[in-house]
Amino acid sequence: MLVDLHTHSTCSDGRYTPSQLVKMAAEAGIGILGITDHDSVNGIEEALNAAAAVPGAPVIAKGVELGTQVGESSVHILGYNIDIHNKNLLDKIEEMRHAREKRLHRMLDKIGALGYHITVEQCDPKNRAVGRPHVAKALVKKGYFSSVEEAFDVLLKRGKPGYEPQPKLSPEESVELLHGAGGLAVLAHPAEIENLPLVNTLLSTIPFDGIEVYHPSADEKMQQCFLQMAEKYKLLVSGGSDFHGVEGRFPEQLGIFKVYAEKVNIIQKMLK
Ligand SMILES: [Zn+2]
Ligand SMILES: [Zn+2]
Structure with a gap:
């Protein structure tokens, strides 16, 4: 079975509505679809409703992607199975x-x-x-x-006259927030951090539940490296396409970046 645990809808910077994503996922044979908008859970309810109405629709993994910052590096954290009404998270x-x-x-x-x-x-x-x-x-x-x-x-740019720092959560805060909402916290696309020592530090010092091993940013060698980290730090393995539906950004279609259910053991925890 194919799964895709990382997609964006019009509730953040994706091109398609949650309902359209559900329909496209069903057509692509995706069995579990993660809706993981940037700093938003607003698309989840629509996706759940659409999934209840579309024949052959995927199971919806209720997710979110939080943007955090460590020094110059942008660190994204995916949350799954979160309570989308959790007050702390929404606040x-x-x-x-x-x-x-x-x-x-x-x-x-x-x-x-x-x-x-x-x-x-x-x-x-x-x-x-x-x-x-x-x-x-x-x-x-x-x-x-x-x-x-x-x-x-x-x-x-930082250091240029128009620069203004962006307020961001820390990874520690974000993981705590996701756990407080009953969710699993997954380090998103570690290859995009472009700093393996930092990835190691994050994984060894913050109580993450999982790591996104399969993502378009990671080639096979990187995937192997992240699988080893998953083993070392006892993390669940996750994967998704980070589909935005934006022209010129891979993947331009849902289902062409293939993640197989048997490779991502996080779904066993998700479907509980
Ligand atoms: Zn991201
Ligand atoms: Zn994303």
Whole structure:
């Protein structure tokens, strides 16, 4: 059986609604579908309802992906089987969203004073994860820069005059939050951290339940390395496509990045 424990819907930066994801997963023969939006559990109920109505629909793994920061490194943490009504979790998610909005205002004030005039509305403010990429795109659209990269290099990167730090949870806090909501905490796409010593430190010092071994960012060699870590730190093995449905970003379709149920023992805990 195929599974996909990591997908994004329109409740964060995915292209398709939770219902569309469920339908596409059913068509692709996916037996378990994880809905793991960035800092949002808003898509879960729709996915559960859609799964109840679509013949051959996958079982829905109720998930979330929390963005955390360690120094310069961005560390994503997946939560599964969480209570989507847990007050602490919902409060914290809301608090982070407010903090991001405030940061956007500070950033626009800062670059405005430098002569770059962008409004909040030009920065996709409804996006739950609004940040520098959206500001950069708006700057390019207004003709200040020729590319997003240039906008970062000149203005938005750490150390540049428009930089404003992003408020983020720590991995410790996030894992605690997920456990408090009755969930399992999984280190997402460790290859994207691009820092194996940090991955080892995280896994040895924070009570993670699992590691996402199978993900488009990890080649076979990396997968072997992460499997060894799973064994060493007694972690469940997870996997998913991180499907966003965005053109030019692999996988462009659900079901083409294949994760087999027998390789991801986390599902035994999930389906309990
Ligand atoms: Zn991620
Ligand atoms: Zn993701």
